Every structure is written in structure tokens, then in C-alpha cells.
Amino acid sequence: MATPVELRKIASQVRRDIVRMVHGVQSGHPGGSLGCTDFLTTLYFHTMEHDTNFKMDGIGEDLFFLSNGHISPVFYSVLARAGYFDVKELATFRKLNSRLQGHPTTHEHLPGIRVASGSLGQGMSVAIGAALAKKYNGDKNLVFSLHGDGELDEGQNWEAILFAAHNKVDNLIATVDFNGQQIDGATKKVLNLGDIKQKFEVFDWTVLEMDGNDVDDVIATLDKAKALTGQGKPIAIIMKTSMGKGVDFMEGTHEWHGIAPNNDQLAKALAQLEETLGDY
Amino acid sequence: MKVSDIQVQNEKETRAGFGEGIYEIGKENENVVVLTADLAGSFKLGPFIKDIPERFVQCGIAEANMIGVAAGLTIGGKIPYTTTFANFSTGRVYDQIRQSIAYSGKNVKVCASHAGLTLGEDGATHQILEDIGLMKMLPGMTVIVPCDFNQTKIATKAIASYDGPVYLRFGRPKWPNFTKEDGSDFVIGKAQQLSEGTDVTIFACGHLVWKAIEAGKALEAKGISVELINIHTIKPLDTEAIIKSITKTKCAVTCEEHNILGGLGDSIAQVAAKNFPIPIEYVGTNDTFGESGTPAQLLAKYGLDTPDVIAAVERVLARK
Numbered sequence: 001m002a003t004p005v006e007l008r009k010i011a012s013q014v015r016r017d018i019v020r021m022v023h024g025v026q027s028g029h030p031g032g033s034l035g036c037t038d039f040l041t042t043l044y045f046h047t048m049e050h051d052t053n054f055k056m057d058g059i060g061e062d063l064f065f066l067s068n069g070h071i072s073p074v075f076y077s078v079l080a081r082a083g084y085f086d087v088k089e090l091a092t093f094r095k096l097n098s099r100l101q102g103h104p105t106t107h108e109h110l111p112g113i114r115v116a117s118g119s120l121g122q123g124m125s126v127a128i129g130a131a132l133a134k135k136y137n138g139d140k141n142l143v144f145s146l147h148g149d150g151e152l153d154e155g156q157n158w159e160a161i162l163f164a165a166h167n168k169v170d171n172l173i174a175t176v177d178f179n180g181q182q183i184d185g186a187t188k189k190v191l192n193l194g195d196i197k198q199k200f201e202v203f204d205w206t207v208l209e210m211d212g213n214d215v216d217d218v219i220a221t222l223d224k225a226k227a228l229t230g231q232g233k234p235i236a237i238i239m240k241t242s243m244g245k246g247v248d249f250m251e252g253t254h255e256w257h258g259i260a261p262n263n264d265q266l267a268k269a270l271a272q273l274e275e276t277l278g279d280y
Numbered sequence: 281m282k283v284s285d286i287q288v289q290n291e292k293e294t295r296a297g298f299g300e301g302i303y304e305i306g307k308e309n310e311n312v313v314v315l316t317a318d319l320a321g322s323f324k325l326g327p328f329i330k331d332i333p334e335r336f337v338q339c340g341i342a343e344a345n346m347i348g349v350a351a352g353l354t355i356g357g358k359i360p361y362t363t364t365f366a367n368f369s370t371g372r373v374y375d376q377i378r379q380s381i382a383y384s385g386k387n388v389k390v391c392a393s394h395a396g397l398t399l400g401e402d403g404a405t406h407q408i409l410e411d412i413g414l415m416k417m418l419p420g421m422t423v424i425v426p427c428d429f430n431q432t433k434i435a436t437k438a439i440a441s442y443d444g445p446v447y448l449r450f451g452r453p454k455w456p457n458f459t460k461e462d463g464s465d466f467v468i469g470k471a472q473q474l475s476e477g478t479d480v481t482i483f484a485c486g487h488l489v490w491k492a493i494e495a496g497k498a499l500e501a502k503g504i505s506v507e508l509i510n511i512h513t514i515k516p517l518d519t520e521a522i523i524k525s526i527t528k529t530k531c532a533v534t535c536e537e538h539n540i541l542g543g544l545g546d547s548i549a550q551v552a553a554k555n556f557p558i559p560i561e562y563v564g565t566n567d568t569f570g571e572s573g574t575p576a577q578l579l580a581k582y583g584l585d586t587p588d589v590i591a592a593v594e595r596v597l598a599r600k
Contacts, residue, residue, distance in 0.1 A: 057357050065352075106384045114355050116384045119375050125345045126380055129352020129360075132337070136313070137356050156376070159345035167337075 067123020121154025299324025301436025413542025434463025
């Protein structure tokens with residue numbers, strides 16, 4: 001289990017991987033990936049019980065589902081750095097014949113991926129199904145998931161949120177990346193989500209809030225969430241993040257949702273991110 | 281083996297065959313889980329819910345979530361069967377099936393009742409005639425359209441041990457039941473030959489197999505030798521059986537309770553065009569929606585009745 005200091009070092013390398021991967025193919029989604037780096041790093045290097053010797057059924061392990069599949073760069077980097085596959089494979093991201101498709105998929109059998117995502121709004125239902133399977137199997141491990149805030153525009157989420165409470169899916173910890181941005185601008189302007197915390201609460205979920213770019217807060221909140229499982233309610237974490245976190249010119253704007261840095265921008269970004277584990 | 285040898289045992293709903301099949305396989309296989317979107321009654325799930333309540337999941341009127349939950353259940357080794365009407369099983373949730381089930385290679389059984397015109401009075405909003413096409417286009421999806429109660433029951437049980445996503449399509453009304461009660465004449469992916477003939481091959485699926493039988497009997501009485509083949513598995517298609525038959529009869533008629541664009545007929549025509557081009561006539565709806573009416577009225581109005589099959593055979597024989 002990595003310490004907070006070690007987590008920050010890993011996160012720095014993951015951020016380097018993200019900007020290099022997206023630059024390498026001049027395609028992909030760096031903004032949300034950088035914003036969720038501290039969360040995913042903490043999840044895989046501190047919080048979850050998981051086995052890098054990948055087995056699809058995940059019995060006896062904690063599972064993670066990425067619903068907002070466009071932030072695949074951070075997912076791939078964290079999986080590779082955790083040991084699911086060789087970090088050198090990160091160089092194939094979004095290229096022909098790669099297992100690292102633009103959006104995550106089981107189709108190319110990349111270890112660590114349990115469902116395809118990319119078409120938004122589907123991951124919560126899948127995570128709920130996996131959590132129910134754990135209950136059927138008497139498996140005490142947990143299911144974690146991550147969703148974009150803009151992704152909550154999709155109606156299927158609200159079907160899933162209703163279902164999870166009704167069926168007391170209390171082995172699920174669903175985190176919403178509340179960065180306030182989506183492709184066409186601020187979520188408040190595109191389709192106002194209102195008070196997300198209150199919405200989950202009236203749907204009868206237990207709701208926590210955290211600063212997703214503060215490793216100490218992420219550790220503490222995930223620990224608290226784990227302690228709240230098994231009490232008859234699904235758990236949501238509203239995670240405030242800054243899109244593009246760690247690269248000053250990408251931070252806090254939707255402009256870097258889905259574009260790649262050029263050579264100069266890559267150099268400026270890498271100058272801000274310490275190479276801690278060796279570039280791929 | 282002639283069409284006139286086929287005997288009707290009774291009349292039962294194909295969906296009731298699902299209800300019996302799911303109960304039996306649920307008892308046999310503890311990984312089977314049934315999900316529904318507020319249609320437990322329509323799928324005759326009462327016995328399953330009564331005896332195996334822990335493996336019944338009521339999803340409410342929320343089909344998209346049901347499909348996703350089913351995909352997730354497979355990850356822990358469960359074998360989920362989703363149940364709702366054919367329209368809501370396919371068109372409403374196409375992207376959920378595409379991404380979370382088909383592309384993800386999940387072992388979900390999408391079970392659809394009330395398919396086609398024979399849904400009847402509810403009208404076109406519920407009478408999907410495009411679902412076979414939608415499902416057969418998905419890579420890796422198996423598409424099964426059983427023809428009667430017995431076959432629906434055995435297919436429901438058989439798909440539990442058939443690895444991979446399956447679309448199982450059946451219907452609402454009582455319908456003649458004539459296949460073997462023990463299901464020994466059903467193998468997934470194998471065409472079921474119902475009669476041997478030399479003049480024409482009739483390929484049919486679902487409820488229209490019975491219309492083809494009625495037509496075949498009338499044609500045999502006129503001295504026409506009919507080879508009748510039930511293509512209950514539309515994908516993967518038994519191309520070997522199709523080629524063998526059309527090589528002999530040198531013409532074919534296809535019958536389905538579905539749009540001729542994208543259905544069984546298209547699949548047969550593709551095999552013929554590539555391997556042994558022959559004249560083909562199609563019995564099915566022709567690029568149209570349905571409407572309210574009784575099943576019998578609708579089949580007659582939209583050209584899916586026994587006389588329509590006979591007329592199609594006569595047209596194709598004239599083209600030989």
C-alpha cells in the first residue's frame with residue numbers, strides 16, 4: 001500500500017504518461033485524465049484489493065469500472081504502472097492494432113478492463129450488476145466506479161441510481177468527477193445539474209464529498225466510504241477536481257477536454273511534471 | 281418426410297414456453313438470474329419468482345439500466361436473462377446492447393416477447409419488425425427465433441450453456457405447437473428440416489413456420505414437392521443446409537414476421553447470391569410499420585398469411 005508521498009510520485013509519472021500518450025498520437029482526452037489522476041492512483045495503489053494477474057470474474061477482488069471512458073489515458077497509465085501490462089505498451093495508445101483503444105474495451109483483451117465504455121451513461125448499471133454478482137457469490141469485496149459530471153446528463157444514470165437504492169446495493173462506491181466542465185462548456189451552462197449531492201441524497205444514497213486533487217483527502221474519504229459499505233445504501237462520492245490538474249495552461253478549462261498538445265506545449269507540460277518512475 | 285405428416289399437438293403461447301423453460305433451467309443452473317422491466321406477468325415468470333425469488337431482479341420500467349446490470353452480472357459468472365417486449369429489448373436499448381454486451385462480449389441472454397405483428401391491438405409502437413436485423417448486425421450476437429412453444433422452451437434452456445450474447449425472439453399469441461416435446465429436434469445453429477422436397481425450398485422462422493406448414497400442405501395437395509426448413513437460428517446461419525437445399529430445389533421462398541429489409545430473407549439471399557444464385561421470393565412486411573388489429577387480421581393485411589406463402593411459391597416456381 002503506497003504512502004501519500006509515494007502516491008504523489010506515481011501521480012506525477014502518470015501525468016507525464018497522459019500528456020506523452022496524447023501527444024504521441026495527437027489525439028485523446030488529457031483534461032479529465034489529468035483531473036482524475038490523483039483519484040485513480042490512490043484507488044489502485046492504496047485503496048483497492050486487486051490482483052494484477054488479471055481474471056475477468058474478479059472474485060475475491062475489489063473491482064473498478066470507468067464509465068467516462070474517454071479518460072482512458074489515465075486508466076491505461078495507472079493499470080500499466082500498477083503492473084497489469086508493460087508500460088512500453090502505452091506508446092501504442094490509439095494506434096492501429098493496439099490493445100489501448102481510444103476508449104477502453106474488453107475486445108482486445110487488455111488486462112484490467114472488464115467492460116467497454118465510451119458511449120456515456122452505461123457504467124453505473126454495469127457496476128451495479130457486478131456488485132449484485134458479488135452478493136450472489138458471497139464475495140465481500142467492493143465495486144468502485146467513476147463517472148463524469150457531464151455524463152450525468154444521460155438518463156440511464158438516473159435509472160441506475162434509483163435501482164441501486166431500491167435494491168440496497170451497499171457494496172458499491174460510485175465517484176462523480178465534479179469538474180464542472182463538459183465539451184461545450186460549463187455544466188451549469190450546458191445542462192445545469194443543480195445540487196448533485198442533494199440529488200443523490202434524495203435518491204437515498206449515502207453521499208460524501210472530497211477534493212479529488214488532494215491525495216490525503218482522497219485516501220481519507222475512500223477509507224470512510226469503505227467503512228460505510230454494508231449498511232443498506234449505495235455510496236456516492238462527489239469529487240471536486242480541476243480539469244487539466246498539474247499542467248498550468250490546461251487547468252480549469254474545458255478547452256483541453258479532447259485536444260492534444262503540440263511539441264512546445266508538451267515540453268512546457270513535462271517541465272512541470274517530475275519524471276519519478278521513468279518514462280515509457 | 282412430407283409437410284402433410286406434421287401433426288399439431290396443441291396451441292400454446294411461445295412466451296409460455298419461455299416461462300416453463302426459464303423455470304426449469306433456473307432450477308438446474310444456480311447461475312441463472314432473471315431480470316425484467318416490469319413485465320414478469322407477460323413472460324410467465326410466476327413459478328420462477330415463487331420458487332427462486334433470490335435470482336429474480338425486478339428492474340422497473342428502465343430497460344437501459346436492466347441491460348447494463350445484466351452485463352455487470354456476467355462479470356461474476358452469472359447468466360442473466362433480460363425480459364421485456366421485443367421493441368424495448370432492442371430498439372430502445374440498442375447502444376446499451378452494442379457497447380455493454382456485444383462489444384464487451386458479455387454472456388447475456390436478451391429475451392424478447394411480443395415480437396412482430398401478432399402482438400396485435402397495441403399497434404405499431406409495440407410491434408417491432410426490425411429487431412432481427414438490428415440484432416444480427418451486431419458482431420458476436422447469436423439470434424434465435426423459435427417457432428412454437430416446445431421450441432421456445434428448449435431454446436430458453438439451451439442458451440444457458442451456450443457461451444456468449446444471445447437474442448431470443450418469441451411472441452404473444454397462442455400458436456400451433458408441433459415440434460418435439462423433448463426438444464431433441466433443436467440444435468442451436470442447425471437448420472431444422474421439416475420436410476423433404478424437390479420443387480421449392482421454403483425457409484421460415486418464428487410464427488411464420490406454421491404459415492409455411494399450412495401453405496406446404498396445400499401445395500403438396502396440388503402436387504408440388506416442398507422442402508420446408510425452419511431457420512430458428514438466424515445467426516450463426518446454417519449455410520451448409522441452405523446451400524444443400526437450394527442446390528436441389530433451385531428456388532426459394534423466405535417467410536418471417538419481420539421487415540424483408542434486414543431479416544431472414546436477406547440472410548438467405550446473401551448465401552444464395554454468393555454460392556448458388558436462384559430466384560427467391562420474400563414473405564414479410566415490406567418497409568412498413570404495423571397497426572392495431574387482431575393477429576389474424578394483421579397477418580392477412582400485411583401479406584404474411586398462408587395464401588401469401590402459396591402465392592410466393594407460385595411466383596418463384598414461375599421464375600425457375
